[in-house]
Structures are given as structure tokens and as C-alpha cells.
Amino acid sequence: MPLTADWIALDWGTSNMRAWAMGADNSVLARGDSAKGMGQLSPSEFEPALLDIVEQWLDIQRVTPVIGCGMVGARQGWIEAEYAKTPTPPIATAPTRAPAADRRISVFILPGVSQSAPPDVMRGEETQIAGYVAAHGTSGILCLPGTHSKWVEIADGRIARFRTAMTGEIFALLAEKSVLRHSVGTGEWSNDGFASGVSEALGDPEIVTKLFSIRAGSLLEGTSPQASRSRLSGLLIGSELAGTIDYWRGKEVALIGASQLSTLYRKALAIAGVSARLFDAEEMTLAGLCAARAALEDAQ
């Protein structure tokens, strides 16, 4: 007998989609991945792209709820799920129903979170934050490293404030598209190079006049590609830490992300004298979607 899902959890971002077939007890029965991120689809392709992955889990006899988060709820996504404004619980309002032609699914999209001063937005991270709040605590400092890292202060189960750092995107642009691409490798890592970059940027977070020294160091001193790449990463993460010092100073930080990147952030925070605990991003996403599913059932 083929597997059927009680409900489907969905994390649909700009560059990829992940879906999980969930049991009634919130156990994960199966999972699916797709490279069809929001960024490359036109509106008519959203529903077929979802069905490609989840159709195998549907029961023809009933309507299966799909609870989704991420850029799927952006203005250019399937349907806009309006932002909840800080201070706010991570999942504040009812999800938005997305129009689906297939009668076997009913698709709900969770809202993102916005902040007016300074202006900032998130979509998807609020669900991981909801998972953290449900499982680990109603206050604390969270950092979700990634293409666009998020720093979040949680108080009384609410997102009190947050800040986005474009660290991951800037790193990729500099390492792949700028003149520094000639100097930074893709291979091994240098802990010393990373640590020196972090320390330098913690002391002086201005990077515009520092980055070219990576290129010059490789030209004049033969600095290795690994050391150059690690120093670039250290300078950017160090600069991010300098810009978020009002979040982490004197605190412990909960890092929610991919383990390799979270480990780097933990090293950088250790240089700043701050300890951090690591939490798995997928686990937090699922915990958040389970909390949203429970809230939806209560409301129905």
C-alpha cells in the first residue's frame, strides 16, 4: 500500500523546495526535494511543481492540508501572506489560503514578519523561530546564518526585534564574481585565516578598504587560496558580529542553521567571547510547521 500523508509540511524558498509527508502524530513519513524554487517559476507553474513532489502522498478520498512557509508567500510567490509586525509571536496570524485547482490539496501559507525601524523583513525564518520557541524556550538571542543571516531577540515568546545581514550573499558575490575570485580557492580551510579576519573586523568593521588586501596579499606574498578564502569569510562574519553586538553582548546565542555554517559562526562568536548552542534548521522548520498545523486544527 502506498504511503499517504495526514498532512504535508512545505518549506518553499527562492532556490529550492522541501516537502515532508507527515503522520497524524507529526512523525515524518517521507521527504521530497525539488530544485524548483520560487525564483524560477511563473505563477502557473506553482501548483504543478508542488504536485510533482507531493502527489504520491495524497489520498484520493480526502483533502490533505499542506502547510507552507518561505518565499512562496511573497508578493511574487503563489499568494502574498502579509507580514506580521514586530513585536509579534513568530506565527501570529492565520495562514493564507493559496488557490489550488487540485481538489485533493488545500494549501496554507504562513505569514512573514516585518519590522518598521529599521525596516526589515523575513519569510521562512519565522517558522524556524516558532519551532525554537515551541521546543526550547520563550526568550533568548537567535542567529540564523545563511545567504541573509537573521539576528533575532525573543522575549515572552515573541520576536521583539531582528536584523538581517547580507553576509552569505556578499561572500558569494565577492568570491565568485569580483577580482577576489582570482585569489580565493574553493578547497581547504584555514582556521588561522578565518580567525584573523574575524578579529580584524571585530576591531574595525569597515571592509570596503580592507578587502583588496586579500588580492594584493596573494599577488605579493603568495597567500594561499585557502587562507584568502577563510580570511574573506572571517572579515564578513566579523563585520556582521560587530554590527549586531547589541544583540549578543553578554548573552548566549542559539544558532539555527546548516551545521558547517553554524560551526563557523560559533567559532567567530567564541573569538568575541560568546558561547553558542547549535540547533538543526530542518528540525526547527518542522517543529514550527507542526505548531502551525496544531493552531490551524484548533481554529477549524
Next chain:
Amino acid sequence: MPLTADWIALDWGTSNMRAWAMGADNSVLARGDSAKGMGQLSPSEFEPALLDIVEQWLDIQRVTPVIGCGMVGARQGWIEAEYAKTPTPPIATAPTRAPAADRRISVFILPGVSQSAPPDVMRGEETQIAGYVAAHGTSGILCLPGTHSKWVEIADGRIARFRTAMTGEIFALLAEKSVLRHSVGTGEWSNDGFASGVSEALGDPEIVTKLFSIRAGSLLEGTSPQASRSRLSGLLIGSELAGTIDYWRGKEVALIGASQLSTLYRKALAIAGVSARLFDAEEMTLAGLCAARAALEDAQ
């Protein structure tokens, strides 16, 4: 009778080539441009690309000297012209002879300048600096804004120290390739947006956690593309100024560059309370190449 050059001045960078037919009195008889920059040519294409532009100015009866500067002298260029080390006169050593098959030309490439601490290099700008020193003064603070801006302290006719800021390249990457491309326009300019970015970064030069507010501001507040673009430019130039304060504080700055960009830098410096004079980049390049030509004649 076709025009013939006494000598040829050449500025050959990564993305384009400019050449001038010069009279014996250093008057400009003609000029030529080519989009064939070093970055897109293989070694066998260097001489033909040069001849495409300058052949019309050659006299079959004699050998015409070509004096060149820029990335043509890099390791990946026509021939490597080794760096002179700071402190150094902007044109310190004899130019390097490049191998040319055509007997009508004899090609000389000027050396770049390097610095060991912090490591830094320039190629091409030293010639503009030589032009400034020859025509305008043997001491002062120079800024050459561009893809890679150079800040230079001149003392006793020598380059005492310099620093490169990747401002122009970072701006282009963020405006064209990052998520900010959705928010920054290409059209009109906002002086207020620029000034607020400059002031913000002069006060706190960390940009990694500030840039995303440009995206969020356009999403949440409908900030115009012009204001967003101008603020991005202001944040980056303000950060550059914060990183070079030990050059310009309490000084007047000589700006050598394209007039539109130099005018922006003058505005940014004015916000920091510093005055600046503008000098035309092409004029300085030619003055530098003329000085190199005179030195070469003296040596022969």
C-alpha cells in the same frame, strides 16, 4: 598626407584601451579607443589589437615608440612590468620592453607600484599620479575614485603610501547581482538618499548588517529606486571615507577621475567637512605618459 605620430601614448586596462597619437611637442594629434581590454585577450592577440588602433599613425620609415601603462603590464598582460615598492616616485624605474613582431613599433610598459604593509598594488594609477606630480605639486592627498578607488599620500614627489577601496566593484555587484537589484533603479539620482547614506556610514562604517534595509525599505515603505540606489552609493562611499580618514582628515583632497564620479566624492567629502579639487583623469594620464616619454629620451 596622413597623420603620423612622433610617439604613441597608451592606456590599456582590463576592460578597454585608449591610445593617443602624440606630436614631438606632446600635443595630441589624434586619439583612438578600443573595447579590447586585457581581460578578454589571449597573449597572441595583444599586438594585433594595438595595431588595429595605432597602425594608421605609423611612419614606415621609422620606429615609433609606444609608451603604455595599466594592466598591459600585469602578469597576465603583454609582459610583466615589475612593481616599484613604496615609498617610490610614481614612475621609478625604466619601462619594460614588450616583444613586438612589427618593426615599426617599439613598445614600453610602465611599472606599477606595490606596498608591503598593508599589502596593496596599483597599475595605471601611478601614471596619473606622475601626471599630477609633474603638473600640480609634489605633496598632498590624492583620491582616484573608480572600480577600485585609490587613496594616495604624496610626499616629496613620492608615493608615501596608498590604499585601495573596492567601492565601485562592490556597488556594481550589489546593484546588479544581489537581491538589492530589485530595489535600486538605474535612472535619476537622489541627493538626500546619497547624503543620508554617507552620513550613516561615516558614523558607523559597518555595512554588512545595513544593506538589507534598502530592500526592506522598498518593500515596506515604497522607497523609490532612485533613493535606494543613491543610498547604496552613499553607504559604500561613506564607508570608504571612514576607512581612509587617516588620509584626508584636516587635508584638502585632489580627486582624479571621471567628472560625474569625482563630483559624488566631492559631495561625500563635503559632508565630512573636507574640500576637494577635481582633476581630469585623461589629462593626468597623458601628463604622466609625457613625463615617462621624456625620461625615456633622456636615458637613450
